[in-house]
Amino acid sequence: MPALQLRLRTTCSTCGHTIPLVSAHLPIACPACDAASPVDARAFSWVARERVTERGATEGTTLLGVAEPSDVKCAICGAVAAEEAIERGLVRSELRCGCGNVITVRKVPDGIDRNGWWSALVGETSREKPAASATPVAFECPECGGALQVDGTTRTPTCTSCNTRVHLPDALWRALRPAPNAEPFYLWVRGDRSDGWEARRSRALFVSLTVAGTGTALAVVAGIAATASGYGAGTGFSDVELFFSVLLVSFLAAGVLNVLLSPKHHLT
Numbered sequence: 001m002p003a004l005q006l007r008l009r010t011t012c013s014t015c016g017h018t019i020p021l022v023s024a025h026l027p028i029a030c031p032a033c034d035a036a037s038p039v040d041a042r043a044f045s046w047v048a049r050e051r052v053t054e055r056g057a058t059e060g061t062t063l064l065g066v067a068e069p070s071d072v073k074c075a076i077c078g079a080v081a082a083e084e085a086i087e088r089g090l091v092r093s094e095l096r097c098g099c100g101n102v103i104t105v106r107k108v109p110d111g112i113d114r115n116g117w118w119s120a121l122v123g124e125t126s127r128e129k130p131a132a133s134a135t136p137v138a139f140e141c142p143e144c145g146g147a148l149q150v151d152g153t154t155r156t157p158t159c160t161s162c163n164t165r166v167h168l169p170d171a172l173w174r175a176l177r178p179a180p181n182a183e184p185f186y187l188w189v190r191g192d193r194s195d196g197w198e199a200r201r202s203r204a205l206f207v208s209l210t211v212a213g214t215g216t217a218l219a220v221v222a223g224i225a226a227t228a229s230g231y232g233a234g235t236g237f238s239d240v241e242l243f244f245s246v247l248l249v250s251f252l253a254a255g256v257l258n259v260l261l262s263p264k265h266h267l268t
Ligand SMILES: [Zn+2]
Pocket: 012, 013, 014, 015, 016, 017, 030, 031, 032, 033, 034, 035
């Protein structure tokens, strides 16, 4: 399962509306008030490192949600996208599911994944997707009463009769630009990279467990030897303390080695 399924949202800093993120396209416009959200590539770079949580992706950022290891799945029929299909999709910018659903695929922009580890963003909903009711609707200018044709391209169209910028009411705006369904999208990584990650992870675990095991054995031997030889008698440093000192040092070394040898990303 070499992908992270992203279910993200942010809160509009202007009107407080919850904005579900259907893509990593920036900037993000609030579907309620059209204001640009302060979510930037930096917030996404934290998501790419799996630092997004229900309580916030970064220090003081506005990006919330869940990044879960998962297969890439079709949002319509749930079919799992094969690696080769995603590779082909990267070339064509889309992959077609057997059910007819078209899933977007694109290279991850540099700002979002600074380590260049993820291979693609899959299943984003296009911001430019026209609303269901994209046919222009008649609206009366509140200033001059002139007839306006509005189509959801902007919340503040300019009246063609009196040149006033008109602010479309909530109900009309929502009808013209329905909020897209909050479908998850994916950060996908090539299988060979993912396998390399698994191999590095196992190696790191093996080395640290070996160090910890050897340390424990040494601690036991040192403890027994110290008891037998009467080590530390009168010095205030007992065999028990020697045992725990060796144990502590070896576990610290094992922990440090594990952190140093482990790959930066966490896929499982
Ligand atoms: Zn807003």
